[in-house]
Amino acid sequence: MTLLASPHSVLTVLSHRPVDGLVDNHERYARLHGYRHATVDGMHVYGERQQVLHKYHTIIAQLVAMEPGALLLVLDPFSVVFDPHALPDVAHGYDAIVTTQTPKSALPAASGMIFRNVPDVRERLRKLVVELGKWAMRLPERQHACEATLLAECFPPLPFDVPLANGHFPSVQTIWGDGLAIDSIAGVRPLVAHNAPEWRQVDDGWAPAADYDFRYVIALVDDAERYQRGDRTRAIDTWHAAQRRTRDAEQHVNPHAPVAFVSLHTSHIAGYGDLHEENFVRYCTRHGYAYHAYREAPAFLPAGIDANWAKLHLIREHLPHHAFVFWVDADILAIDQSQAIDSTIDGRDFVIGTDHTAWAINSCMIGVRNVAPMRELVERICARIESFGDRSSVYASGGDQQAIYVEMLASGMIDARHIVDAMTLASSPVYATRNSRFVHFPAQHNHYRAVTMRVWDRLSHQR
Structure with a gap:
């Protein structure tokens, strides 16, 4: 008997060149569950704002091509699949899941988002790209916005450090300006662990951390690979x-x-x-x-x-x-x-x-x-x-x-x-x-x- 392919999908959107092993991590997760995996290279799109706008157009294009009710996991160069839970389990009871960038921030991180292909979600995404377009073209009414503020208007974020009603942690920030969760992620078993740059207000605008690099993403890829092999050794224990x-x-x-x-x-x-x-x-x-x-x-x-x-x-x-x-x-x-x-x-x-x-x-x-x-x-x-x-x-x-x-x-x-x-x-x-x-x-x-x-x-x- 031939098993029917799962209706759910994983989308990897690349605004920057991924670290070694990142796309393999995403692909391995999709293959484990029989999900379709699409990798969209957005590195050819010029300009930070157009890259962001392109990403959400890509999300809509993927979502509308899926079966009604199917789930889409959106990953990026900052996202690592840590504990490969099934998407329906993580998203049970939710049509959209976007989580905060830090415990004290009301802004979301756009890493490890989950969207269900239902009319309400598609409409919210449509409205989001309209507002992102105004921001990308630097129209006056959106001059003080950024991706995170506009995303929050359409998809109010859930606190990443609090489990969903179904008990899952969908997407966890691992390092931020004044704290870290990277030492405890093996205990909470999130679907996605990420180190997305933290958006901060600078003067009258928003900007990500000025000296961000991908070192923690590299570490997360390594951590996730060891964790999925059954190795529970913590970095802090090795250090001591x-x-x-x-x-x-x-x-x-x-x-x-x-x-x-x-x-x-x-x-x-x-x-x-x-x-x-x-x-x-x-x-x-x-x-x-x-x-x-x-x-x-x-x-x-x-x-x-x-x-x-x-x-x-x-x-x-x-x-x-x-x-x-x-x-x-x-x-x-x-x-x-x-x-x-x-x-x-x-x-x-x-x-x-x-x-x-x-x-x-x-x-x-x-x-x-x-x-x-x-x-x-x-x-x-x-x-x-x-x-x-x-x-x-x-x-x-x-x-x-x-x-x-x-x-x-x-x-x-x-x-x-x-x-x-x-x-x-x-x-x-x-x-x-x-x-x-x-x-x-x-x-x-x-x-x-x-x-x-x-x-x-x-x-x-x-x-």
């Missing part, structure tokens, strides 16, 4: 286990090589520091570079100088023994390990990268040549750092970057001879690809920084 591991105080690879990298990662960040170390041991061994890894603050550091404040002091310690020394943060990986660093330092005595945000420099990687003027510069930066009265956090007193910038400015070094772009040294995930030599993973909840780095590290074994 790494902190408890016994480690030697330091490791030195090729200690007499001309070019060296130095890093410091104490036990509290061992969850990703150990990943960084293994990765850089491979990279430096391959290219014949030195690598000095400190797992405890070494005794030669002055009192009160540790963690993020010790970068220039560690360079100072090793500079007499090498021709060129790089500081490298412990949340950096060498992804395309075939790329050497030599061409970047040829003709340069000092090199630091620009940040991908508004910072003029980013001290995640700093390279210094063993010549007298640079040794003197390092001494001045170390002295300035030691003079700061407050070193209680990464950004206290302006952070180490402030000390570096001020001394570079005083030396006439704030120029393209010494400062490169945001990709030549360590690229942020905002820009990074599998072809990036080094990738930096800043400003992430630490245990999920480790998850994301572990996923990216797999790419480093391919080059």
